[in-house]
Amino acid sequence: MAHGISDPENKKEHFDSATELNEKLDLLSQWIKESQHFIVFTGAGISTSTGIPDFRSGMDTVLKTGPGEWELEDHKAKRLKSDAVIDDMQTAIPSIAHMALVALQNQGILKCVISQNCDGLHLRSGLNPTGVAELHGNMNLETCSKCEAKYLRDFDTVGTRTHYTGRRCDKLNCRGRLKDSIIDFGEDLPQDELDKAFYHAEQADLCLVLGNFSSDMFLLKKKTILGSSLTVTPASDIPKRVAKRKQNLAIGNLQRTPLHKAAALNIHAFSDAITQGIMERLNIPIPTWIVRRRVHISCQHNSRNQNKKQIILEGRDPNNPEIPFTLFESIQIIVDQKVIKEIAHQPFTFDLVDYDQQPITIRLNFFGHYNEIPFDLTYSNLTSIPNDEQFYLFYNPMMGQWRKTTNKDDLPV
Numbered sequence: 001m002a003h004g005i006s007d008p009e010n011k012k013e014h015f016d017s018a019t020e021l022n023e024k025l026d027l028l029s030q031w032i033k034e035s036q037h038f039i040v041f042t043g044a045g046i047s048t049s050t051g052i053p054d055f056r057s058g059m060d061t062v063l064k065t066g067p068g069e070w071e072l073e074d075h076k077a078k079r080l081k082s083d084a085v086i087d088d089m090q091t092a093i094p095s096i097a098h099m100a101l102v103a104l105q106n107q108g109i110l111k112c113v114i115s116q117n118c119d120g121l122h123l124r125s126g127l128n129p130t131g132v133a134e135l136h137g138n139m140n141l142e143t144c145s146k147c148e149a150k151y152l153r154d155f156d157t158v159g160t161r162t163h164y165t166g167r168r169c170d171k172l173n174c175r176g177r178l179k180d181s182i183i184d185f186g187e188d189l190p191q192d193e194l195d196k197a198f199y200h201a202e203q204a205d206l207c208l209v210l211g212n213f214s215s216d217m218f219l220l221k222k223k224t225i226l227g228s229s230l231t232v233t234p235a236s237d238i239p240k241r242v243a244k245r246k247q248n249l250a251i252g253n254l255q256r257t258p259l260h261k262a263a264a265l266n267i268h269a270f271s272d273a274i275t276q277g278i279m280e281r282l283n284i285p286i287p288t289w290i291v292r293r294r295v296h297i298s299c300q301h302n303s304r305n306q307n308k309k310q311i312i313l314e315g316r317d318p319n320n321p322e323i324p325f326t327l328f329e330s331i332q333i334i335v336d337q338k339v340i341k342e343i344a345h346q347p348f349t350f351d352l353v354d355y356d357q358q359p360i361t362i363r364l365n366f367f368g369h370y371n372e373i374p375f376d377l378t379y380s381n382l383t384s385i386p387n388d389e390q391f392y393l394f395y396n397p398m399m400g401q402w403r404k405t406t407n408k409d410d411l412p413v
Ligand SMILES: [Zn+2]
Pocket: 144, 145, 146, 147, 148, 149, 169, 170, 171, 174, 175, 176
């Protein structure tokens, strides 16, 4: 059973003075500059500034999100209305710390982010998933129980206790039952993510831990690096491994952690303040977060009727086109200002005939977590719809506008 921190001493929150923090950030930034293989290990604390509560903060925490979930359970207490907690995690906007990690990955400095968070914010922030190991799953990701195909969804996929979501694999030769990817207490962590995490822990010459992490909640099975024997070890063994290899371990957290003594540097400050301080010293700007979507449109001729075409619209992971990404709540086909067809579920496949050469609008309706407005694809007639096109849509929630581009890196809106 999950529980909060038992020792009151370890529940206390500490804050470095401005001078201490400056000195520590100077040192950490120097280590980052000199590093060859920098990794970051994140816990719930990196997401609290987005309005998602953590698990282990005490009843008298300074966090605006209020006490941790397990701490509330231990005290049989209810969350206060005044706690700055968002109702729907899908609406969370990646924090300064999340976006700083994106910039560090883009610069080639940060080799891997290993996370115990399942809020999906690391992928949503724009990190390339090849450099992310999500040890406890991702609430936007489901996988096929038969062929292990991955499916990203722009909605919460978390299913029942059995993890089945009620959806099935798209592959016609599989049709396996899909499961959410969340790891519950007592369950094994995903082997591929663990292998990635331990590979990077073996390579790292610097590991920065951001946010409190659970050291004893999730016991995980891993194959030892050299042998094939199964051992059981907590996830905190990943940063601990870096310290054991006599490489630099830095921990940024308000509370003391079980790795306090093993760490070469303990910084008591918020994750956003730590990352902002690092980026200023490295002189790397922190990018503004925008919604990034990758859309694939294909159009197949009907062999028996030249005036008929089948249009298929799909979302894909912006970083990995192999992974389907459910992006649309519905799609409408509009001719002469009238909705002539509407589909509100996958697959978004339309049989269209030529409407007397009239313009055709394909309206993409999104889930609207960030109040995204619909996006219209307008074609002068049926034949001008491309046979096969992939493009990106970028949406800046502050501007309220979509922008279509074929260049993945053409980010600023
Ligand atoms: Zn499958």
